[in-house]
Amino acid sequence: MTFEELDARFPNGFGDAEISSVSLDYKSRTATLQLNLRVNPPDSPNSQEYRRGVLTIRGFYYVSIDPPDIGHLFYPSKSKITVDGFSENPETFQLFERLQPTLPPSAFCCRFFVHDWNAFIHIAARDAEFSSTEM
Numbered sequence: 001m002t003f004e005e006l007d008a009r010f011p012n013g014f015g016d017a018e019i020s021s022v023s024l025d026y027k028s029r030t031a032t033l034q035l036n037l038r039v040n041p042p043d044s045p046n047s048q049e050y051r052r053g054v055l056t057i058r059g060f061y062y063v064s065i066d067p068p069d070i071g072h073l074f075y076p077s078k079s080k081i082t083v084d085g086f087s088e089n090p091e092t093f094q095l096f097e098r099l100q101p102t103l104p105p106s107a108f109c110c111r112f113f114v115h116d117w118n119a120f121i122h123i124a125a126r127d128a129e130f131s132s133t134e135m
Contacts, residue, residue: 003110003128004087006055011041014085014112018050022121024063031057031123036080037130052133059126061103064093068117083112083121093122 007013018036025031036050057063088109090096100109103124112121 001128002108003085003123003125004108006128006130007085009130010037010039011044012038014083017083017085017112018080019083019112019114020080022063022065024060029058029060029125031060031063031125033057054131054133056129056131057123057125058128061107061124061126062099062122064095064122066114066117066119066121068114068119072116072118078116081117082115084115085110085112087111088122088124092120096122099124 014037016038019033020036021032021034023032033055034052035055036052038047038049039051040046040049088096088100088111090100093111096109103109104126107124107126108128109122109124111123113119114121
């Protein structure tokens with residue numbers, strides 16, 4: 001499944017998601033993001049209800065984590081970061097113009113804007129899957 005297909009499955013997509021950990025396995029080319037997703041529509045009385053889950057990215061071509069903006073270096077430490085997920089944009093990731101032509105046509109490219117850093121996490125991969133860790 002592509003990032004865009006997963007994003008469409010949830011009322012808020014990956015907007016205001018909370019990432020608590022990122023794990024990269026270069027041998028298997030798998031990225032695992034532990035996160036919380038908002039599960040109800042924005043106009044719902046329970047719009048702030050989150051569900052814990054795991055976003056598994058398989059066959060990644062790259063994972064690039066931008067450093068925090070200089071004005072965000074000294075924020076208090078937190079147990080998670082707040083992000084918004086989007087399709088990739090060459091205007092915010094200038095290297096993308098050179099990378100995209102080298103990727104297979106089936107690859108998806110996405111980015112997470114990290115509010116706490118004023119920076120991005122960029123990912124290109126073959127496949128993605130979300131699984132809830134709550135019963």
